[in-house]
Amino acid sequence: MRIPPLSAVLYRQLGARASTGAHRSQWSPWVRSCQLRYNSSGTPQKEVTVEGKTYTTDSWMNTPSTILSAIPRRLHTQPDHPLTITRQLIESRFPGYQTHNNLFPIVTTHQNFDSLGFPPDHVGRSRTDTYYLNASTVLRTHTSAHQADTFRKDEADGFLISADVYRRDAIDRSHYPVFHQMEGARTWDRRLAEKQGKTLAQLIWDDVDKIPKHSVEVSDPNPTIHPERNPLQDGHAADETEAIAAHLKRSLEDVVVAIFNAARSATTDAAASEEPLKIRWVEAYFPFTSPSWELEVFWQGDWLEVLGSGIVQQSILDNAGVPHRVGWAFGLGLERIAMLLYGIPDIRLFWSTDARFLGQFSASAAPKRFTPFSKYPACFKDVSFWLPARSSSSAAGGASPPPTAAGSTATTGAGFHENDVMEIAREVCGDVVEDVRLTDEFVHPKTGRRSMCYRVNYRHLERTLTNDEANDLHARFRRELVDKLGVELR
Incomplete structure (x- = not known):
């Protein structure tokens, strides 16, 4: 499922401000597997190769090499990595479910949007939010991009998909353009109920009884079905939906109890x-x-949003060729859970190869709270600019293409979006940029021109930056803003 945004409460819990985004360092060891091809004149050809697979690019292309080069890392499968340990903990609560942990991240817009019923004008299709290789090919924005295909295979009643996902976003310590999700689903075959001489609801309630029981206080005041807020799907019976909802909630409560019991055992906070x-x-x-x-879970004095879930739209199952099945699905962010479980304060750390970070985690040991390194000093620098003439932005996956050159990240004269600023900061500064935030904006009363001021926090995770290094990064950042966005520096 496409995971809802992390709540402001959880941002505070993780010691970060309530906005979005962050990035990693240059991935030079991996660049060979993700490269643009050039002809003899040095002009980029319209194709990109990722792990041996070649894609033709077009005017939708907005994916920089720094993002493509993250694909081979697959943090959620690396032994003793905190994301792997978190994934395995969750998987352990779903015995018998089929697991998929190596699905390729480049998918079609049909897989990522159309198969899930996203309307053509949905904001998720926008080039400001999604990485495109061409008008019909994207880096998946959620694990749900594989949901319909997995349903179509009809190989198991339950499955879990864990994968790296990609979204353009702002920069802070709680978000990253590459992060990891887990998708889960459980369905039942109506034909099996008929064969056993039971109703489908009876078959599902039998499975509910097999889920481990817990003693945690649960608040669930709303009815399962509400005609306006949470409607029953056409063709679904109320008793079947009640049974599916009970199985979903009991299953996910069991997962959350396991996660937060582990988190409580790891914390040094006695209260x-x-x-x-x-x-x-x-x-x-x-x-x-x-x-x-x-x-949501009440944790250390606040209600924290943990996951999204629901009864799968029957049209998805019907279109996948399994109309005889009904069931539920959920989605969660692995970084979100791991940051809570281990007390990791900065999402960039998941991409670190520093032994001081990786050496603190082991799948064979009980979770322990992360011990931070000495925090190196921050270096703050501002950049102010006038925006060029405005024009409308556009969404892809069915809309008309934007007037950009293939391979460019942003376009002079295109509608301004803050994510373009963040993307340029990532390309120039990598993991050295910790935070970028808007500090001031105004419209000139006579000319109508719009001015923006951003404050950039440069901080290396592993050493102290020199002032010359920070100045050099900031100068390159300013130049790229002019070249790619057409702004006028102030």
Whole structure:
């Protein structure tokens, strides 16, 4: 499922401001597997090769090599990595479910959007949000891009998909343009119920009884079905939906209890370790489930959003060739869970190869709170500029293409979007940029021109930056803003 944004409460819990984005260092060892081809004149040809697969690019192309070169890392499969340990902990609560951990991240817009019922004008299709190789090919923005294909194979009643996903975003310590999600689904075959002489609801309730019970306080005040807020799907019976919802909620409560029990055992905060765990279900909306819910947990004094879930839209199953199946799905962010589990304060650390970070985690040992390195000093620098003449931005995957050259990240004269500033900061500065935030903007009363001022926080995770290094990065950042966005520096 496409995961809802991390709540402001959780940002505060992780010691970061409530906005979006962050990035990693240059991945030079991997660049060979993700390269643009050039002809003898030095002009880029319209194709890109990623791990031996070649794609023709067009005017939708907005994916820099720094993003493509992250693909081979697959952090969620590296032994003793905190994301791998977190994934394995969750997988252990779903015995018998088929797991998929190596699905390729480049997919079609049909897989990423159309198969899930995203409308053509959905904001998720925008080039400001999504990395495109061409008008019909993207880096997946969620693990749900593989949901319909996995349903179509019809190989197991339950499955889990864990994968790296990609979204253009702002920069801070809680977000990254490459992060990791887990998707889970459980379906039942109506034909099996008929064969056993049971109703489908009876078959599902039998499975509910097999889920481990817990003693955690759960708040679930709303009815499973509400005609306006959480409607019953056409063709679904109310008793079947009640049974599916019960199985979904009991299954995910079991996961959350396991995660937060592990987190409590790892924390050094005596009050937090003794605080009783509380869970609540909140009505939600997702385009590919109905009814839908988010699960929240009361942790260290705040309610934290953990995951999204719901009853799979029957049209997805019908279009996948399994109309006889009904069931539920959920999605969660692995970094989100691992940061809570281990107390990791900065999402960039997951990409670190520093032994001082990786040496603190082991799949064979109980989780322990992360011990931070000495924090190196920050270096703040501002950049102010006038925007060029404005024009409308556009969305892809079905809309008309933007007037850009293939391979460019942004376009002079195109509609301004903050994510373009963040993307340039990532390309120039890599992991050295910790935070970029808008500090001032105004419109000139006479000319109508719009001015923006951003404050950039440069901080290396492993050593102290010299002032000359920070000045050089900032000068390159300023030049790229002019070259790629057409702004006028102030």
